[in-house]
Amino acid sequence: MRYSVFTSKFTQLIFLPLAIILLLTSTIILTSAAETKPPEHPRHEDTNVILISLQCLRPDHLGTYGYQRETSKNIDKLAESSVLFENAIAQANLTPVAQMSVLTSQYPRVNGMISFEVSKEMVTATTLPAVLKNYGYTTAATHSSPEFFMRYDTKGNTVVNPGDIFSRGFDYYGRTRRGPGGGSIRKAPTEAFKWLQENHDKKFFLWIGSGVIHMPYGATVPKKLQSMYDPPDYKPFWEQLPIKAKNGPAKGSPAYDIFSRVYNNQFFWDFKPIHKLTDDDISYVNGRYDTGVYYTDLFIGQLLALLDSLDLTKKTMIVLHSIHGEDLGEGGRFFHYDVTDTVVKNALLVRFPDDRFKGKRIKEQVQGIDIMPTVLEYLDIPLPHEAQGGSLLPLIKGVGPAPSEFAYIDRMPWWEYTLSKWYLEFQKNDQKAPFSAKELAAIDQYLPTLQASFEQLGYPPGDIAIRNNDWKLIIRKNIGLLNKLSWWSFITAQKHDVIETELYDLQKDPLEMHNIAAAHPERVKTLKEKLLVWDGSIERQKARYNQNDQRLIIPYPE
Template sequence: MGMKIIVFLLFVIFSIILIFYFQQINPNYVCKDCNVILISIDSLRADHVGVYGYEKNTTPNIDRFASESILFKNYITQSYLTPVSEFSLHTSLYPHQHGLIIPWPSDNEYKLTNPPVTIAEILKSYNYTTIAISTSPEFKVFRDFGNGYHISNFSYVRDLPVIDEQLISVMKNKKFFLWLAIGTVHAPYGKYVPEEIQNKYENLQYRGLFKNKVINLVEINSIYNYTYYPLYERGEWLERNVSENPVQLNQDDIDFIVAKYDAGIEHMDNFLGNFFNILKSAGLEKNTIIIFTSSHGEELGEHKYIMHYDIHESEIHVPLIIKHPGLEHKIIYTQTQSIDILPTILDFLKIPQYEKAEGNSLVPLIYNEDPQFNKYIFIERSPLWEEFAKTNTTFLPHIDFGVRTSEWKLIYRTSRDFEMNNSWWGYISGQKIFVPEFELYNIKQDPKEQKNLYFDRIDVADRLKTNLFEWIKEKGIAIFNRTDIEVVKIFPYP
C-alpha cells in the first residue's frame, strides 16, 4: 500500500514538474484571437534585403521590423512562379497537390474545379473578418485566391496598395486576417517608383541600351547570356525580330537593371514603414501577428537570364520575418518553407490543425532549433517560357523537381529533352541550350549555384536522389501522365 502511494506521489510530482517545464518554455506563443497580417511581396529575393546581408540600404524599415521579430534565415518557397508558390503558402500543399500550376490562363481568368481550403477560409470559419488587398495581377486572375474573404480589392496594377481610413476602422473594431500582397518589386522594374528613389541606385552617367526603356517583360525576355535579342509583339505572342542584330551587353547594362529592381524594393520598404506606423498609432501592435515574406525571388543574371524562370536559390530563397506580440527577437537558421506558414498561424491562434496540411508548425523551432526539422525540402518547377516559345498547343505534363538540405541542393530535370528542344532562350538565341539531367550544388559554399558538382560528389547526389525519388513515390505524383491540362498563353505575362 505504501509503495502505491509513493508511486502515485512521484507521478503527481513528475506531472507538475512537466507542466511547469512546458509552461516556462512555451508560455507566450499562444495568441488566441489575435489579428493576423500576412504580407506577401512579389519577386523579393532574400539577398537584396539588409538583414539578409545586402550591402545597399534598400530596406531600413524591414530591417527595423526584423530587429523586433523572429528572423528566419533559410526560408524556401515551394516553386518560382507567383500563383504556384503563393498558393502553396495559403493551402500548405505542394503545387502538384493544390493544382494551380499554370503561369497565366488563356482568358485571363482561372478557377480550379475542386479548390483546396485556404487559410482565409479556415480563419473565416473561426469568426475572423478576412481582408485581401493585392497589387499583384496574378491574384485577380486566379480567382481561388479570393476564396474566403469578406473584403477584397485585387488590382491589375503593380503599384503600392492603398490603406484607407475605412480599412483601419475595420481593423480596429474586428478580429481580422489581412493578406496584403504587394506587386511593386516585380517587373516592370521601377515603373511606379519616384525618380528621386531611382536616382539613388542608378548610375546617372549610364547611357546604354536600357537608359530610356521601361524594364518590362518584353525587355527582360530579350536578354540571354549578356546578349540582347530584339523582340516584337505579334498578337499575344513575342517573336524574335530577325531584322535587328543582337546587341552585346556589358556589366553596366545589367547593373542598370538591378538598380531599377533595388529602387522598387526601397519604394516598397517606404510603404511598409508607413504601414507599420499606422498599425502602431491604431494600437494594433499589441494583439497582431505580422508575417512578412515573398512569393518567390528573382534571377538577376546569375544563370544568364533576368526575372524568375527556374528553381535556383535566387528565385526560391526569400525573406521570412514573423513579429509576434508575445515573442522576442530571435534568428533561426534551420530551413523552413512556404507550406509551414498555415500550420504556424493555426498554432499561434490555438486553432486545430488542418488535417491535409503538408507543412509543419514553426512553433517548436522557435524554442529549439532542430537539425532534423525540415531536413529535406522539396521544390517543384512547372514550365514557363519553354512551353510557349513555338508550340501554341497544350500545357504538357513536364515538371522538374528539387530537393534541398541546409548544405546541398539537387535539381532533377525530368523534362530535359523537351526543355532543350523548346527552350525560350534557345529560340531567341538560335542556339541549342544544354540542360543537364541532374544538378548538384553546395549552397553553403556556392549560394549562387555556379558550379554543378553532380559528377564530383556522386555520394551526396545519390543520397538526395534516393530521398527525392521516395518523396515522388510517396506523394503518388501523377503529373507525368497528365495530358488534359487546358491550353494557355504565356505572353504578355503581366
C-alpha cells in the same frame, strides 16, 4: 475490533478537515500562480494576423539580411522585433504557384495551382483564410499583384471572375486599379490602410500582396525615386539599339520584353547577339530593382505606423515573406526562370504580438508550406489534416527541429508554358510587339509546337529539386521535351542542350555556377533517391487536371 473502529473514526475526524484545508490552500496557490503567470501566448480570440506577401523580393537585397545599400530601414526595424529565418525556401519559381503553397500548406501539384492556366475545379484545397473565417475572423485581402486577381479565358480573351481561386475564404477581396491615364496596377496596395481604419475593432486576418518589386523594375516607383541608384550618366542599352520594344509604363524600366532576350548576358535580336551586357547595364538593372524594394519598404513603414496609431501592434501577428526571389544577372540570367537560390530563397519574418522571441535569427532551412501550420499553432487552431508542412514554433522555441530536413521544389516552365498560352499567341499580331519580321515568321512555326506539347501534358514537364543548407540537386525528367521547346534555343537560333542532373555545393557555390554532379555520384544517388520518392508521392496525390474545365490564365500585364 473496537480499537480499529475508533482509530478509523478518529483518523477521519482529524485528517479529513486537514486534507480539505490543504486542498483549498493548494487551489488558492495554483489559482494565484495562474493569475500572475503570463499565458504561453495569446489565444486565437485575441490575436489578429497580417500576412504580407512581397513579389520577387530577394532577401539579400535587405539590410537585415546583410545588404549594404540602404533599401529597407522599416523592414530592418520590423526584423528587430521578429524572428528572422535565414534559409526560407519557396515551393516554386512563380508567384501564384508559390503563394498557393503558403496559403494551403501543400505542394503545388497537390493543391492544383501548377501553372498560369488552371480551373477552379483544380484548386480546392483548404486555405488559411478559410480556416480563420471558420474561427470567427473577418478575412480581407488587398493586392497589387495581378496574378491574384486577373484572369483571362484563353479562348475568348474575356475577363473571368477572379473570386473562383485566390479569393476563396475572404469576406473582402480588394485590388489596385489603373489610374485615369492608364499605367501599371503594380502599385503600393494602400487600400489596406483604409480597410484597417474601418475594421480595426474586429478580429481579422489581412493578406497584403504587393507587386511593386516585379519587373518592369521601378515602373510604379515615384519618378523622383526611380533614378536614385542609377550609375552616373547611364542610358539604358536597349534605348540605343535599333530595336522596337515596349518599355512598360515608365521609360527606362527594365522590362520582360527586353530581358527575355538576354541569354548568357548577351542581348539577342533577329537571332543574333547584338549587345553584351556591361557592368553598368547590370548595375542599372539592380538599381532599378532596388528602387522597388525601397518604395515597398516605405509602404511597410506606413503600415507599421498605422498599426501603432490604431493600437493594433500588440494585438497582431505579422508574417512578412517573399513569394519568390529574382535573378538579377547572376549567371547571365534575369527574371525568375528557374529554381536557382536567387529565385527560391525567400525573406521570412514572423513578429509575435508580445515581441516574444524578438531578434532571434534561425539558420535552419524552412519552407513556404510551414507558414500556415505556424500561424495556426500559435492561434491554438487545429491544422487541416491534409497540410504537408509543419509548425515552426518548436524550432523558434528551441525545443525541436525544423519540420523537414529537405525542401522540395517544382520548377514551373513560365517561358515555355506561358509563351504558348499568352505571350506569343496574343503578342504576335500586336504592331508594338518587340519582334523582328524574321522572328515573327519563326514564331508561326514555334507556337504550334508549344501549344501542342502542353495541351497533351497539362502538367509542367517535371523539373524538380531537393535542397538543404549544404546541397541542392535538380533533376529534369523530360529533357527531350525541354530541348524541343527551349526558348533560349529559339531566340538564339542555337541548340542549347538541357542538362538532366545538376548538383551544387551551396556552401562553396551559393550562386550555383558549377555543376559538380559528375564528381559526386554517391551524393547524387542519395539525394536523387529522396527526391524521386517525394516526387512519386506527390504524383499520387496531385490534383485532377481536366481539359474540359473552363481554362483560366493569369497574364503578366505591365
